[in-house]
Amino acid sequence: MISKILVPTDGSKAARKAAKYAVEFAKQTSAALTLLSVIDKRFVVSQSIPSVASPTHLIEPIEDYLKQAAESYMEEIEILCKHNNIQSKAIIRSGHPVEVIVKEAEKLKVDLIVMGSHGKSAIKAAFLGSVTIGVIHKEIKIPVLLVRR
Amino acid sequence: MISKILVPTDGSKAARKAAKYAVEFAKQTSAALTLLSVIDKRFVVSQSIPSVASPTHLIEPIEDYLKQAAESYMEEIEILCKHNNIQSKAIIRSGHPVEVIVKEAEKLKVDLIVMGSHGKSAIKAAFLGSVTIGVIHKEIKIPVLLVRR
Numbered sequence: 208m209i210s211k212i213l214v215p216t217d218g219s220k221a222a223r224k225a226a227k228y229a230v231e232f233a234k235q236t237s238a239a240l241t242l243l244s245v246i247d248k249r250f251v252v253s254q255s256i257p258s259v260a261s262p263t264h265l266i267e268p269i270e271d272y273l274k275q276a277a278e279s280y281m282e283e284i285e286i287l288c289k290h291n292n293i294q295s296k297a298i299i300r301s302g303h304p305v306e307v308i309v310k311e312a313e314k315l316k317v318d319l320i321v322m323g324s325h326g327k328s329a330i331k332a333a334f335l336g337s338v339t340i341g342v343i344h345k346e347i348k349i350p351v352l353l354v355r356r
Numbered sequence: 357m358i359s360k361i362l363v364p365t366d367g368s369k370a371a372r373k374a375a376k377y378a379v380e381f382a383k384q385t386s387a388a389l390t391l392l393s394v395i396d397k398r399f400v401v402s403q404s405i406p407s408v409a410s411p412t413h414l415i416e417p418i419e420d421y422l423k424q425a426a427e428s429y430m431e432e433i434e435i436l437c438k439h440n441n442i443q444s445k446a447i448i449r450s451g452h453p454v455e456v457i458v459k460e461a462e463k464l465k466v467d468l469i470v471m472g473s474h475g476k477s478a479i480k481a482a483f484l485g486s487v488t489i490g491v492i493h494k495e496i497k498i499p500v501l502l503v504r505r
Contacts, residue, residue: 208384228499235357236384319501324492335492343473343484343492343502350377352468352501353492 209236213317215243215308218280221323221336225354226284229321230291232352238318239294242284243311244277245304246270274299305341312349321352358385362466364392364457367429370472370485374503375433378470379440381501387467388443391433392460393426394453395419423448454490461498470501 214229216222226242233240251269281297288295300307304326312320325336335343335353343351363378365371375391382389400418430446437444449456453475461469474485484492484502492500 208380231357346504348504350501350503352499354499355495355497 209238209318211241211315211317211319212238213241213243213308213312213315213320214284215245215304215320215322215338215342216281216284217244217304217327217338218276219323219325219327221325221354221356222327223280223283223323224356225321225323227287228354230284230287230293232321233288233293234291240284240288240296241311241315241317242281242295242297243308244281244297244299245307246273246277246299246301247304248302270301304338305345308338308342309345309347312347317349319350319352321354324353324355358387358467360390360464360466360468361387362390362392362457362461362464362469363433364394364453364469364471364487364491365430365433366393366453366476366487367425368472368474368476370474370503370505371476372429372432373505374470374472376436377503379433379436379442381470382437382442383440389433389437389445390460390464390466391430391444391446392457393430393446393448394456395422395426395448395450396453397451419450453487454494457487457491458494458496461496466498468499468501470503473502473504 212229212233214226216226229240251266251273277299285295285297300311320342322339322342324339326338339353361378361382363375365375378389400415400422426448434444434446449460469491471488471491473488475487488502
């Protein structure tokens with residue numbers, strides 16, 4: 208019985224498609240959704256490095272910017288959930304996307320992870336994005352539903 | 357709306373688990389299941405080759421044996437479907453498993469493919485089996501739900 212679904216999202220077109228699929232899926236199964244956006248620490252550091260001696264003062268504004276963006280694209284899905292009477296919540300975490308997705312899925316005891324086949328950083332020619340590949344190759348017991356682009 | 361699900365199976369422990377998951381899933385979504393078993397032509401040929409000059413006379417009995425085995429393990433799932441009032445049918449095809457699964461999924465216009473993370477030929481240490489990897493790397497539009505071992 209599927210009652211709790213985790214939907215990792217990075218705001219990309221493919222992730223949006225997956226989130227909308229998850230909403231339809233939740234309508235059919237009466238499941239609740241948890242939207243998860245991960246602020247990728249590696250990205251934040253790489254953006255704040257160039258030619259600055261001590262870039263630490265840049266990390267916080269970049270993180271804030273990414274958090275605001277995440278709130279914004281998750282809000283879009285939350286509104287869609289509300290319109291369809293689907294219970295949902297949105298959470299933002301920091302860290303390595305694959306590790307955080309797996310950790311949150313286990314912590315929240317979700318029954319299913321619904322995610323796009325590609326995320327933001329996907330190479331166009333690749334059949335699967337790196338975060339998706341990371342999650343499906345992790346040794347977890349939770350089923351993963353891949354929504355294709 | 358998910359109404360038609362394809363469940364490829366090779367009779368392995370992981371495939372059985374995936375099929376049972378698909379039955380539970382169909383109960384919740386009222387979807388119909390199509391069980392698909394693929395007689396792997398490469399396997400049949402490799403089994404009939406050793407030291408026989410013209411091994412073609414062995415291909416038929418090996419195929420028959422594999423078909424009987426497939427019928428038997430699909431019957432188990434069909435009985436489970438019947439007990440749960442789930443519409444199901446079982447089909448057997450010959451060819452390359454990945455190609456046949458994708459072709460049948462598109463031909464049958466299923467909404468979802470539910471499959472195990474591993475099949476019969478899986479290396480124990482690998483996180484995903486080769487047929488599963490093949491299907492998820494194919495450029496198809498149909499979502500794939502991976503059931504973990």
